[in-house]
Amino acid sequence: MTERPFSRYTREKSWAALYSQHINAGYVLIPHSRTNNSIAVIRREPAEKVQEITRKLYEHADQCDAFFNQSDADEPNDPEVADLLKRSKHAVVLARSSDYYHYHLDDKEDMGVFGLVICGIHDSYLQLPVWELRNNKRYAARETSIDISSPVFEHARKTQVGHSILLGALHNGDKIAKAFLEALKKRQERTYWRIRAEVDAMQEAQYRGRHLAFMTELERKEVGAKISQGLKLYYAKRRSS
Structure with a gap:
C-alpha cells in the first residue's frame, strides 16, 4: 500500500532525518539537551565547524548534562563551552510545520524558548525560522516554501x-x-x-x-517510576482483596 503525500511525514522520521542531516545542514546538536519533542541546537557552518564543536561539547558532556538537567548547576568551567550553551536555542521537532498550530504551540506561555522549528515538510507560515528536512533547506522566519x-x-x-x-x-x-x-x-x-x-x-x-510533552530523559524516568510504583500498589491491593 502506497503512502499518501502527507502520511509519510511523522515526528519519528523527522528525528531520524535530523540526526543524519544536521552536520551538512549546519546545526550542532547539543548533548543531553533532548526532550520528548525538542532538542537544543547551534547554527554553524561549514560542516567541519559543526563537527569540531560537536567533539568539543562531547568532551564536556557532563557539563552539558548539568546545564540542561540541573537547575542549580555551576557554569561550565570551559568559557567556550559556557558561551556555546548560552547561545544554543531549543528547536521543536514536528512532522509538518503546520503542526505548530495544530498543537497550539503559539499559545503556550513557555514556547518563547523555541528558536527553530525542525520538520519533515514546511507547509505553513511561522514567526520562527524553519529547517525543512525533506529538502534539507532552511527558511527564515515568515518565509514560506x-x-x-x-x-x-x-x-x-x-x-x-x-x-x-x-x-x-x-x-x-x-x-x-x-x-x-x-x-x-x-x-x-x-x-x-x-x-x-x-x-x-x-x-x-x-x-x-494530548499536548506535546517536553520532558527530559531524567523527567521521563521519574514519571515512569511513579507509574510503575502505582501499578505495583494497585495490583497488590487487587491480590489481597
Missing part, C-alpha cells in the same frame, strides 16, 4: 500545502496574504468566505488532544 506573492501561488493555493500556507499567513495577519484573499473575493466569493471561516475557526479553536 511557496512565495504567496508569486504568480504560481494562485494554482498552489488549491493544493493541500498551498492552502495550509495561506491559512497560516492569514492567522498571523500577513499583509500579502490578506491582499491575496481580498483579490480572491472578486473572483470566487464563496471560496473567500470559506477561507475566512477556516481562519476564524483556527484562531478560536482549542486543542483537545
